[in-house]
Amino acid sequence: MATLTKNDIKITRTETSKISSIDFNNLAFGQVFSDHMLTCDYKDGKWHKPEVVPYGPITLDPSSKIFHYGQSIFEGMKAYKDNNGDRFLFRPMDNVKRLNLSAKRLAIPELPEDYFMEGLKALLDVDQDWIPTNEGSSLYIRPYVFATGNGFHASPADAYKFIIATAPSGAYFSGKVNVLIEEQYSRSANGGVGFAKAGGNYAGQFYPTQLAKDKGYQQVIWTDDTTHEYIEEAGAMNVFVRINDTLLTSPVSDRILDGITRKSILQLAEAEGIKTEVRKVKVSELVEASKNGSLKEMFGAGTAAVISPISGFGFRGDDFEIPEQDQSFASQLKNRIVAIQTNKAEDPFGWRVKL
CATH class of the missing domain: 3.20.10.10 (D-amino Acid Aminotransferase, subunit A, domain 2)
Structure with missing residues (x-):
């Protein structure tokens, strides 16, 4: 049973949406990004509660271990919307489990499954209008975790950041x-x-x-x-x-x-x-x-x-x-x-x- 629900997640909405400037009939893959993202930090030995914030740059110390030892993992998934406006994911728990499998191999703390799924639901509630309905299009979802802990010593970091960012996208490849x-x-x-x-x-x-x-x-x-x-x-x-x-x-x-x-x-x-x-x-x-x-x-x-x-x-x-x-x-x-x-x-x- 989930210990966290999407209603527990703090949401800070962007002051100005950019969705009206997007041509949903001509979407490249992974080039346009939605208004919000989910962020969650690991520090002091635990994952802290995720929150939805406006999409934007993040600040890292030059000694952050991601730059030096490459502790970075990610997933790829999609959200779809049918003609009735209902929203769907495809086998999302497989992504959750594989993210944690990757985390274990790279000595990254595993993420609570409800933080991933409930955080994603909260994000997609906020940015549901970003899910395209055009044939062949979808909302590409990129969950990822990377080391934010500082230091030049070759060892696992003591701090990490989990982010889910999304991008309305057309076809990845065209033709053979x-x-x-x-x-x-x-x-x-x-x-x-x-x-x-x-x-x-x-x-x-x-x-x-x-x-x-x-x-x-x-x-x-x-x-x-x-x-x-x-x-x-x-x-x-x-x-x-x-x-x-x-x-x-x-x-x-x-x-x-x-x-x-x-x-x-x-x-x-x-x-x-x-x-x-x-x-x-x-x-x-x-x-x-x-x-x-x-x-x-x-x-x-x-x-x-x-x-x-x-x-x-x-x-x-x-x-x-x-x-x-x-x-x-x-x-x-x-x-x-x-x-x-x-x-x-x-x-x-x-x-x-x-x-």
């Missing part, structure tokens, strides 16, 4: 992407923090991704850190491969994020009668399947894009095109997930949470 299979750089390693949503995981991806872009690709397919024989993730997303009529994805591990969209796709595919296999997929298997015509689809899966089709991949100087399918698994599964998220279809899984 062409990817390069990465064999030199690794996203993560055994025993590391690849399974956590740690900021440093993504910082380490930018340079190899830029190298791939310089070669004409939009993203990279990460391979295992030891042999580079197996595909693992697609950029910042989980990766799926369709060989003939079987949908394959890598098992989660120390190196691979347990994606909420990934889990949803597997469960939904089973319900739709699509055969799935969770197993390691060799790069050589992918190449061979492309050559013999059994590779039907590849796509990335994550909260921001939901599903992002991959049009082809590069490997050791060769490019392999993936033909378009008239009835692709990617479009079938994305349409079903989005319909559940936006209350346009029944939700037999209990994923949709009405606010």
